[in-house]
Amino acid sequence: MNGFTLWFTGLPCSGKTTLARKMESYFRERSRNVEVLDGDIVRVCLTKGLGFSKEDRNENVRRVGFVCNLLSRNGIIAIAALVSPYEESREEVRSRVKNFVLVYLKCSLDMAIKRDPKGNYKKALKGEIEKFTGISDPYQPPRNPDITIETDNISEDKAIETIVGQLRKLGFTE
Amino acid sequence: MNGFTLWFTGLPCSGKTTLARKMESYFRERSRNVEVLDGDIVRVCLTKGLGFSKEDRNENVRRVGFVCNLLSRNGIIAIAALVSPYEESREEVRSRVKNFVLVYLKCSLDMAIKRDPKGNYKKALKGEIEKFTGISDPYQPPRNPDITIETDNISEDKAIETIVGQLRKLGFTE
Numbered sequence: 001m002n003g004f005t006l007w008f009t010g011l012p013c014s015g016k017t018t019l020a021r022k023m024e025s026y027f028r029e030r031s032r033n034v035e036v037l038d039g040d041i042v043r044v045c046l047t048k049g050l051g052f053s054k055e056d057r058n059e060n061v062r063r064v065g066f067v068c069n070l071l072s073r074n075g076i077i078a079i080a081a082l083v084s085p086y087e088e089s090r091e092e093v094r095s096r097v098k099n100f101v102l103v104y105l106k107c108s109l110d111m112a113i114k115r116d117p118k119g120n121y122k123k124a125l126k127g128e129i130e131k132f133t134g135i136s137d138p139y140q141p142p143r144n145p146d147i148t149i150e151t152d153n154i155s156e157d158k159a160i161e162t163i164v165g166q167l168r169k170l171g172f173t174e
Numbered sequence: 175m176n177g178f179t180l181w182f183t184g185l186p187c188s189g190k191t192t193l194a195r196k197m198e199s200y201f202r203e204r205s206r207n208v209e210v211l212d213g214d215i216v217r218v219c220l221t222k223g224l225g226f227s228k229e230d231r232n233e234n235v236r237r238v239g240f241v242c243n244l245l246s247r248n249g250i251i252a253i254a255a256l257v258s259p260y261e262e263s264r265e266e267v268r269s270r271v272k273n274f275v276l277v278y279l280k281c282s283l284d285m286a287i288k289r290d291p292k293g294n295y296k297k298a299l300k301g302e303i304e305k306f307t308g309i310s311d312p313y314q315p316p317r318n319p320d321i322t323i324e325t326d327n328i329s330e331d332k333a334i335e336t337i338v339g340q341l342r343k344l345g346f347t348e
Binding site (some may be wrong): 035044045048049050059062063066067071072075076078083 | 179207209217220222223224233237240241245246248249250
């Protein structure tokens, strides 16, 4: 089967990492080669030194896109889980990366704030974290995602089922 | 066959890019999946913003190492062509990357200066480029390379033959 890039975008706490890891397991169980590029890890290993300005966030997205492309074009499944808040850099990556599938995790800000496992929204609302997407920094919903999952009201299993269904239609999984 | 990382280290103009590209062709002809991470490209796509201090050079090496590992552990051949002047970060990468093969391109400074296709040594000698390895910045020869090629007096074909011979012994190519 061909490699491809499954790119999760959405607010903090919209479920990107959770669904990325579930999809990773799904593919591993099917003996596919898969790598997850998760925002938190990426900022240590790949983009240390970049901040949270628009410019730096876009550079972060481009850089992860570059790596996804190296993997995808060699038959690997690359799964990116990044806030990636700007349409401009998402579209730039989409145009460059072979077999790019954009998954928008649509989640209300209320629900994201309710989840908040690390307490980051709480801190951002108190002004203790600057440039926090959804609170003090913008999030541009994608205009043309390949898949949209409304994570307020959907179970993880149902979300995975929806994503896998779409990947099947695209010929990326059996 | 297994993926692995072939890492070329050496002075500027020691032949890293040339041999990396030759090895890339060698593997492509044999239908192996291969990617070259060349210093010049890497500094645009992966490590923009890093300079040439010891710290930044080491971060450059670590970051390319991270990507090589993603490729190698998925069965891809990653070829890195980087000055990578410090033992410390080369050894760090070696310890982290699956199937890491270090190739030292040993080249006299005289010969490197004679080659100098982009005229960078000339500029460095005039003081127009700062922190240029071999002139105004150190190069630490590796203590334990897996392969050493003395590029002053060897043809490209002979160099490739030597590298391939070693890779065969390691079980990385037929």
